[in-house]
Structure formats: C-alpha cells, structure tokens
Amino acid sequence: MNAQPLTPAEALRSALAGLLDGLPPKQAAQAVERLIANYRGRTPTDAPVLRDRSDVAAYAAYRMPATFEAVRSALDAFAAAAPAGWTPGSHVDIGGGTGAATWAVSATWPQERPVTVLDWAEPALALGRELAESNPLLNNARWQRSRIGAALTVESTALVTISYVLGELTADDRASVVDAAADAAETVVVIEPGTPDGYARVIEARDRLIAAGLHVAAPCPHSAACPIEPGKDWCHFSARVSRSSLHRQVKGGSLAYEDEKFSYVAATRLPVAPAPSRIVRKPQIRKGQVLLDLCLPEEELARTTVTKRHGALYKAARDAEWGDAWE
Structure with missing residues (x-):
C-alpha cells in the first residue's frame, strides 16, 4: 500500500526537524530566546542578527511554522475572493528569508511556477534553498540576495508577498518596498504580527496600495478607510500552529499547539469579490x-x-x- 504524500505543512515540519540534528537542545533554545529579543524591528538593517547557520536553523525551526500558517490563512482569504480558477503565474517573496511564504503559496495553489525569494541575509537564503529541496514545487525557485529598502527593484510578477518584514525597516524603506511591490505585481499580500504596531504597518501599506490603483480583496469588505479608530483598537486574526518540542522548550508550555496572531491585507488589480462582511x-x-x-x-x-x-x-x-x- 502506497504511503500518502505529506501535506506541505507536514513536509515543512519534517524538513525543519532535521535542521536541529546535532545542535544541542539547550543551545537551540538559547539561540531562539536571543533572536526573539533582538530580531524583529530592533536591529538596523546593516547589522544582521541571523549571524550563521545555527542561528538561522534555530530561528527557522521556531518561527517558520507560525509564519507559514499566518501567510496561508491570508492567502486562503484572498483565494476565496479571487476569480474562480485563478492561480498566480509567478511569485516574488520580498524579505522572504528561509521561504515560509513560498511554502504557503505552494500549499494554497499547488502548481509549479517561477518563484524568486529576495532577502539580504545570505545564511537565511542558503537555508531556504536547502529546505526547498523537500518541496518539489520549489525546486526551481531562485534565492537572490537583495537589499530590502529604497534601492529594491522587483521584476513584474503575478503575486508579491511581504511577510513579517516591514517592522524591520525604516518608515522610508517601508514606503519604498510597498511602492515597488505595487508597481511590479498584479496582487500584493502583506502580513505583519497581530499587534497594534503590526496593524499600523498593514494599514500604512494598505493606504499605499490603494493609492497605487489596487483594491482590497481581503480581509476588508471594502477599499475605503478602515473604520477602526486609530489608537483605540486594531484588526488582527489568528492561525493555529502545531508546536514542536523546541516551541515547548522555549516557551515552557505543554500544549501541542499555539495561536499565531497576525494582521494582513491582500490588494489586487484582479476583478475580485470581497467578503460581504x-x-x-x-x-x-x-x-x-x-x-x-x-x-x-x-x-x-x-x-x-x-x-x-x-x-x-x-x-x-x-x-x-x-x-x-x-x-
């Protein structure tokens, strides 16, 4: 009897588990704790915190499953609004690092397509390339070192994803990256942590995408101003993530899952049907x-x-x- 093929989520978890072979659990946990404290939004873009393969492996094993599930949730909402049968003919992942968003795109639309991952951290790109060997749909992906900021150029593409990136950039660089994506892509999906600051960055990106001529496909049922009063609340969602042993070790928890909170916007030039509400x-x-x-x-x-x-x-x-x- 033939074994059932692994789902993309299962294949990713399996590939990530192999990263930590030979790395003592305590060392992996310490690396993750240090990176959590310093990585997101607190480090100048000319001083990478992911210094070497062990850093990248520990952080990828800890964070990629959550990023994958958050991006996949956002893509599922966009897919529900997109024209029937639509699939992206090509994909560029800005600041994609080890490639969680590329895995999410391949899970949402399981066909092979031209994929380019842009990131300036070579150790992350190298590890992403290695992990992609476990996903046949990503075997021909390009992993390209590139500054993520004002000098960024993006080739014409059907889909751009920008996930968990904008918080690492200055305000000017955030604007440049979103504008470059809007100029290059038919559809742009931006995902940030589900915090007030993450939501504010998503709204900032949403406004720029609309100004560039795109319209919102998800989560909003309209492309007008967000009805949430700034500073009073924030829009965010939740994705369930299976916890690895490393997750439980770092967080000191016993549950087999956790919930990843995220904010997002999907904007497009396609004729979409947003959710009624x-x-x-x-x-x-x-x-x-x-x-x-x-x-x-x-x-x-x-x-x-x-x-x-x-x-x-x-x-x-x-x-x-x-x-x-x-x-």
Missing part, C-alpha cells in the same frame, strides 16, 4: 445565541446576534471562526 473577533457562543463582531461593506463595525430562531444561520454562526467571511 468579515468576522473580526472570536465569535462569542452563549446559550441559544452567537455574537459576531463584523466589519461591514458600509465601512463600519457592528455586532450582530444570531439566535436559534435563525435556523440554519444559527448553525453556521456556531461553526464560524474568527476571520471568516460572513453573508
């Missing part, structure tokens, strides 16, 4: 009713209550998840 908080299930917080096409936020009297709609509300489209 979007669930923007975890649904609250109470006796005989479900409370849904929605972002509406009327450019406002509202709470709706679905009760047993609504029949099939009530069942749908009970099954609904944070981030889902809602009719």
